[in-house]
Amino acid sequence: MSSRSQLASWQALSESAKKMKQIHLKDLFAKNSTRFEQFSAQIPGVLFDYSKQQIDKTVFEQLIALAKECDISARREKMFSGEKINITEDRAVLHTALRNRANTAVMVDGENVTDAVNAELAKMKAFVGKVRSGEWLGYTGKAVKDVVAIGVGGSNLGPQMATEALAAYADGTLNVHYVSNVDGVQIASVLQGLDVETTLFVISSKTFTTSETMTNAKSAVEWFLQTAQAQEHIAKHFVAVSTNLEKTAAFGIADENVFTMWDWVGGRFSLWSAIGLPIALYLGFDAFEEILEGAFEIDEHFKNAEFENNVPLLMALLSVWNTSFLGYTAQAILPYDQALHMLPAYLQQGEMESNGKHVTFAGETVPYTTVPIIWGMTGINGQHAFYQCLHQGNVIVPADFIASIEPQVNVGKHHDILLSNFFAQTEAMMAGVDAEQVTADLTAKGKSEAEISELLNHKIHQGNRPTTSMLLDKVDAKTVGRLIALYEHKIFCQGIILEICSFDQWGVELGKGLASKIEAELFDDAVSHPHDSSTNGLIAYYKTHRKQ
Numbered sequence: 001m002s003s004r005s006q007l008a009s010w011q012a013l014s015e016s017a018k019k020m021k022q023i024h025l026k027d028l029f030a031k032n033s034t035r036f037e038q039f040s041a042q043i044p045g046v047l048f049d050y051s052k053q054q055i056d057k058t059v060f061e062q063l064i065a066l067a068k069e070c071d072i073s074a075r076r077e078k079m080f081s082g083e084k085i086n087i088t089e090d091r092a093v094l095h096t097a098l099r100n101r102a103n104t105a106v107m108v109d110g111e112n113v114t115d116a117v118n119a120e121l122a123k124m125k126a127f128v129g130k131v132r133s134g135e136w137l138g139y140t141g142k143a144v145k146d147v148v149a150i151g152v153g154g155s156n157l158g159p160q161m162a163t164e165a166l167a168a169y170a171d172g173t174l175n176v177h178y179v180s181n182v183d184g185v186q187i188a189s190v191l192q193g194l195d196v197e198t199t200l201f202v203i204s205s206k207t208f209t210t211s212e213t214m215t216n217a218k219s220a221v222e223w224f225l226q227t228a229q230a231q232e233h234i235a236k237h238f239v240a241v242s243t244n245l246e247k248t249a250a251f252g253i254a255d256e257n258v259f260t261m262w263d264w265v266g267g268r269f270s271l272w273s274a275i276g277l278p279i280a281l282y283l284g285f286d287a288f289e290e291i292l293e294g295a296f297e298i299d300e301h302f303k304n305a306e307f308e309n310n311v312p313l314l315m316a317l318l319s320v321w322n323t324s325f326l327g328y329t330a331q332a333i334l335p336y337d338q339a340l341h342m343l344p345a346y347l348q349q350g351e352m353e354s355n356g357k358h359v360t361f362a363g364e365t366v367p368y369t370t371v372p373i374i375w376g377m378t379g380i381n382g383q384h385a386f387y388q389c390l391h392q393g394n395v396i397v398p399a400d401f402i403a404s405i406e407p408q409v410n411v412g413k414h415h416d417i418l419l420s421n422f423f424a425q426t427e428a429m430m431a432g433v434d435a436e437q438v439t440a441d442l443t444a445k446g447k448s449e450a451e452i453s454e455l456l457n458h459k460i461h462q463g464n465r466p467t468t469s470m471l472l473d474k475v476d477a478k479t480v481g482r483l484i485a486l487y488e489h490k491i492f493c494q495g496i497i498l499e500i501c502s503f504d505q506w507g508v509e510l511g512k513g514l515a516s517k518i519e520a521e522l523f524d525d526a527v528s529h530p531h532d533s534s535t536n537g538l539i540a541y542y543k544t545h546r547k548q
């Protein structure tokens with residue numbers, strides 16, 4: 001049995017879960033007129049309302065007790081101070097050191113990493129300045145107009161999500177395009193229409209061994225050399241972001257064109273490092289620093305706020321409550337802000353690659369459900385796609401609703417209409433509509449008793465669907481930094497509570513290894529390979545039917 005399930009708070013919560021399943025959220029609101037004040041928190045730039053979660057005062061206190069019993073404070077201190085809390089890889093976890101705007105010393109293996117971080121930020125700033133001002137020239141003496149950022153997973157999702165989120169602030173100096181998929185259609189469509197002489201490639205890969213990224217990078221070089229011809233011109237058009245200087249050199253990228261990161265930065269937490277270079281190129285270095293500032297504010301909040309008002313901790317506790325106690329195994333992320341349309345995809349990696357694991361720190365099987373399935377899309381589009389299931393389906397999906405008070409662009413009444421939907425949906429999911437209300441409504445519409453009885457059950461909304469609402473001041477650089485850092489610290493706390501090492505990703509290795517073996521098999525003459533009959537059958541069918 002996991003030590004977590006033996007904690008007094010865990011056992012108390014298990015009992016509370018049985019009781020809470022019998023209580024409707026609507027009744028909790030009816031009984032307590034100050035529920036919103038009681039279960040919401042305000043931090044700079046963010047109102048966090050969790051009053052529509054299935055908790056009461058007792059559950060809240062038990063969750064706080066759980067956080068205390070799990071020793072979150074001590075673990076948090078270990079992370080910020082550079083202890084090697086990534087136990088399976090023997091690494092520190094220091095994405096917070098990348099945005100340490102207080103400039104305090106953070107030591108790893110006797111070295112102050114703050115100095116290294118500052119040096120790299122200065123190198124980025126100088127490079128971004130040169131490229132954006134037109135001082136950096138391509139091999140024919142022309143300034144850069146287009147940046148193609150090649151990378152996948154953590155080396156893509158963060159920068160692309162932030163780029164999309166902040167596109168309204170771009171000054172048009174540079175266009176930034178992203179290539180993450182090894183499906184050639186993506187790189188082909190990005191390169192189509194680009195001018196070799198004015199294109200800069202940023203190859204981002206922490207390891208510089210990721211097959212998809214390396215394949216895309218090689219195709220980019222081929223495309224470039226078809227026109228530029230001479231290898232020496234690569235230096236003016238290709239830069240890399242990586243920890244692996246050997247591999248970047250072997251690839252042909254000059255050391256001075258490599259921006260470094262460190263093994264204590266996890267891929268999915270790396271947006272704050274030089275992996276964020278495409279964001280800085282697109283928006284300017286000041287905007288990139290604003291993102292760091294926003295995240296730093298949240299780091300300070302996470303370190304200093306009381307547990308009861310500590311937003312990332314509360315996010316983690318609510319997730320554990322919903323998943324491990326109430327048994328809700330999915331979690332929707334629903335931004336009511338077009339700019340945040342990539343947030344669900346970004347958080348899918350953040351949460352599921354971090355905590356989608358089945359053993360504890362000690363390697364024992366966890367007896368509870370760990371991370372929920374994270375999914376979602378912009379709320380408005382979701383309303384016309386899958387909300388039917390959120391309202392009336394028999395699988396309950398807790399959801400994070402995210403909107404901003406001030407729109408990035410004001411067009412007529414659009415923002416108020418958008419926000420009306422944001423407010424309406426969580427109310428509907430919480431309260432639902434019962435038989436009495438449906439009957440009254442249909443009666444008022446002049447329906448007969450027979451008609452009402454036919455429709456009644458179809459129109460009932462059970463409600464009691466837990467949601468959290470986050471109301472941001474505005475989606476700007478600082479807020480994007482805040483929002484991401486909130487989720488990062490949520491993921492950290494969730495991992496501690498669930499006893500999961502959040503910073504490795506062994507689960508992705510099996511598929512990667514098999515794919516590279518199969519790639520060779522696609523070109524040999526063997527009739528069959530040591531796979532199951534399905535895999536062999538699929539490979540054989542592909543080999544027979546593909547165009548040579």
Ligand SMILES: O=P(O)(O)OC[C@H]1O[C@](O)(CO)[C@@H](O)[C@@H]1O
Pocket residue numbers: 152153154155204205206207208209210213267268353505508
């Ligand atoms: O930056 P790299 O080394 O290319 O890795 C890309 C991504 O691949 C993974 O290792 C697993 O797919 C992620 O954790 C990482 O973000």
